[in-house]
Amino acid sequence: xxxxxxxxxxxxxxxxxxxxxxxxxxxxxxxxxxxxxxxxxxxxxxxxxxxxxxxxxxxxxxxxxxxxxxxxxxxxxxxxxxxxxxxxxxxxxxxxxxxxxxxxxxxxxxxxxxxxxxxxxxxxxxxxxxxxxxxxxxxx
Numbered sequence: 496x497x498x499x500x501x502x503x504x505x506x507x508x509x510x511x512x513x514x515x516x517x518x519x520x521x522x523x524x525x526x527x528x529x530x531x532x533x534x535x536x537x538x539x540x541x542x543x544x545x546x547x548x549x550x551x552x553x554x555x556x557x558x559x560x561x562x563x564x565x566x567x568x569x570x571x572x573x574x575x576x577x578x579x580x581x582x583x584x585x586x587x588x589x590x591x592x593x594x595x596x597x598x599x600x601x602x603x604x605x606x607x608x609x610x611x612x613x614x615x616x617x618x619x620x621x622x623x624x625x626x627x628x629x630x631x632x633x634x635x
Contacts, residue, residue, distance in 0.1 A: 500633030503624065510536040510629055514543020523569055523597040526613060528605035531621030533577075536629045537603050540621070541573055544601070557603075561588065570598040576607040585611060 504510040517540070521527070529537040538556040545554050548567035557563040557575040565571040572593055579585065585608055593600070594613060605612060622630040 500619070500631060502631050504536065504629045504631060506627055507536075507539050510539045510631070511543035511546065513631060514540040514545075515547040516543075518544040518547025521569075521599055521617075523599060525617060526594070526600040526602065526615070527617045527619060528612075529601055529603045529619055529621065530605065532623060535621035535623050536631065537621055538573075540619075540631070541571075541601050545571060562593075564598075570596065572596075572598045572600045574600065574602045576602065576604040580607045582608065582610060 502513055504513055521544070529540065531537055538554070542554040545565055545567055548569060548571065550565055550567035550571070552565075554565065554573075555563065557573050558577055561575060561579055563573045565573065574590075574593075576585075590608070590611060602608070602612075605616070617633070620632045622632070624630055
């Protein structure tokens with residue numbers, strides 16, 4: 496049960512802090528989709544999650560690499576489907592094999608690969624309210 500959502504954050508630090516709190520509610524095998532426009536705070540949120548899981552190295556957006564993996568308290572797989580929309584490419588990369596692991600997945604632009612996703616996902620929505628404020632929602 497996700498408890499912290501439908502929250503407005505006022506800056507990057509608050510978005511990261513929300514990710515930190517969220518890290519205490521996730522477990523191995525969870526697949527979290529991060530839905531929202533460019534610049535809405537998705538990667539900043541993931542940075543906070545990783546901080547909450549004792550990861551101290553740099554965290555970057557996987558926009559160009561497609562997949563970043565982080566070995567924190569759990570294995571975190573951060574996927575960005577913004578640039579690659581072709582299902583065949585994701586199959587060739589071995590995305591389905593990733594889902595067979597016990598990692599925790601954060602997938603940006605998941606709508607581009609929705610046919611490949613397992614049925615059970617945790618869907619978070621990031622909305623830009625103004626230059627600083629973000630509404631981050633969880634829809635059950």
